[in-house]
Amino acid sequence: MRRLMIKPLVVLMMTTSLAWASEAALENIQVETSVAAVERGADNLMNDCHSCHSLKYIKYRDLVTFGIDKKKIEAWRGDQALDAPLASLMTDDAAMQSFGKVPPDLSLMTRAREGGASYVYAYLLGYYNTPDGVTSNHLFPETKMPDVLGISGTTEPAQRAELQGKAHDIVSFLAWAADPHEEERYRLGYYVIGYLLILTSLLYFVKNQIWSRLK
Amino acid sequence: MAENDTSSDTGRRNFLVGLSALVGGAGAAAACIPFVSSMNPSSDVLAKATTEFDLAGMNPGDMRTVAWQGKPVFVLRRTEEQIKAMAASSGGLDPEPDQKRAKQPEWLVVVGVCTHMGCVPNKEGPGWTCHCHGSQYDDSGRVLRGPAPKNLDVPPYRFIAADKIIIGEA
């Protein structure tokens, strides 16, 4: 089980130095890549998010391929085809009526926000109750999404820790959904770089050999 | 131009050059793999490699056309007479016993693509007729009249329930 570093604030600016003063620092989280964590995340997501949010680039078959428990997938998909995308259960019209906007698709959520997985994690746990009894969000005050995890009403440390674990699993699932080939990419990357190191060293020696002909 | 080949270390250099060329060439060849591979069917196309088909509601003599991998598959529920006639004959140009072509005598599943030039034959009277070049097939999908050289293909399929088949998996 390998943990991958998510570096939300690493943006390589080649001509400029780093500029990110205006944004509040996010807690840097590492997403889990294990099947178990992603499966827990999928479980939570299907319960807490899927009624309003779609994941249209993820098909039930992708979950099977990844290795998530088949029985769970069968329960989630009901009579939908294995190749059906994870559409939300709510129509756009109903969403417009309840929230005034269509909840965004989550397939690329951890890629589509500055800060990536750390942003989504902090956002899910960013709800709090104002003194006037209104629930707001530290990261995104104008959000239309209710506090689905219920973090704003939870004060007991043990329960808060549990919700943090839940949010972490959801974010792990979303990170996988946004980039399902990440593991494969890293693995291939190690081979390619290893190969290039060998080839480049060889070329270096050949270059020295050939240039040594010159007086 | 200033160039001076002492050629004292030619052997070692040739070895290094050869080795580098070999390693570099192998890498260049390997780098072609993703490009070639990207032209193969993508995973969502591969996922459509099998088709499930519900046989319920078909009466004897009914034929349905099912899309499998983008091709038409004929599913024919044969009548008693058709079963008898087909069992008695061994076809025409490409003789083959009917038992080998139908897993259950009542159900015939064949790829509806003429083995001549790939047109889709029509169900006409007993069997099928291809309108492109006039080939004729019987109710077992066996070719009776050319120019088609071979019988209609039987796709891999199996019964996953009494009234349900999956095409694409044997």
Added chain:
Amino acid sequence: MINKIIKGPNRIIKWIDDRFPLTSFVKHELTGYPTPRNLSYWWNFGFLAGFVLVLQVVTGIFLAMHYKADVAQSFDSIQHIMRDVNYGWLLRYMHSTGASAFFLVIYIHMARTLYYGSYRAPRELMWWTGQGLLLLLMATAFMGYLLPWGQMSFWGATVITNLFRATPFIGEQVVVWLRGDYTVGDATLTRFFALHFLFPFLIIGAVVVHLVALHTVKSSNPSGIDLAAKDNIPFHPYFTIKDFFGLGVFLLVFSVFVFFIPNSLIEPANNIPANPMVTPNHIVPEWYFLPFYAILRSVPNMVGGVVAMGLSVMMFAFMPFLDRSRIPGGAHFRPIFRVQFYLFLLDMLVLGYIGYIPPTSQSILIGQIATLCYFGSFFVIPFISIAEERWLHKRGLPPEVEALIASEAHELSKFPHRRRKGDIE
């Protein structure tokens, strides 16, 4: 035995040579092409740019096999490439990283030319064809950036096509004509795809011109003078192997980006499908456009800003006229020009940073100062370069430079057509 083996190919080559100048071409352009032996690794970047061009064309063609230029399907087709197509993620990340790599390599190539004064006679045409290549590259990259049809694609294209509103009298019409619609829409996307596919082939054509010019005037070198024949060595094998080694190093860096941090070069907002109703809070161009974008924002007047931005890219073309110094070696033997060069790079970095951050009154002021410095550094070159030359002569040139000037004068006596006004006879 060996004779027998090589006889076959020899006969084929002879057959070709009777019909096409193959052997003489290879001899003239490769095995016998004289190249200064003192070239440093800064001279590797032209070859690298050529490699990246090929890489972009090849990955681009394979991506085009799966991409759909249609506002309803573009974003989905990119996700199809990223998720379903075999190695589609690799092709796309190579292409998106390749765009940045292309600019990085070209900017280093240009910086080398500026530092060593390689744009000076007789290489003006190389510099100008290079300038044309830069413009083509910018246009290609800009149009390619629309294709994923994300938020940044859409709003970037909206802002940049709006620049043409600065056209006198017919600005609005030009913008609508460019887009084929009142906003950036389906017509815009389809034509950008067509042109994004075409332009690389124009680039290849311009590269051929660039290379023909190169093989006429030959490479410049760090000494800043044309070397005597004895100091030249054949391009092959010396520089083929050096270029291949440089390529290996380049590919190592490139692979780190492609395999480990490819998303560092993709704006998060571009992972949201284009929405003409909502502008992202913070639109920024790709890093390679940032300095020029900062110049655009620094000028309060719209037309002025567009003109300033256009001019800022074109300023480089004036270098052969602006720099009249006859001290060889560009910045190498010219202390003041060297300081100026580094200050200019620093100014570019400041502009890039200002172009990146959201505009505030303070950042706009800094941007305006940096813009003045940008243009100022070009305008002062004629005066400074002449003053510097006088000062250097007065102070007494280092013997090394004296030797170079003498050797150049000797070379020039053999090639009188290369002589410039005021050269030592």
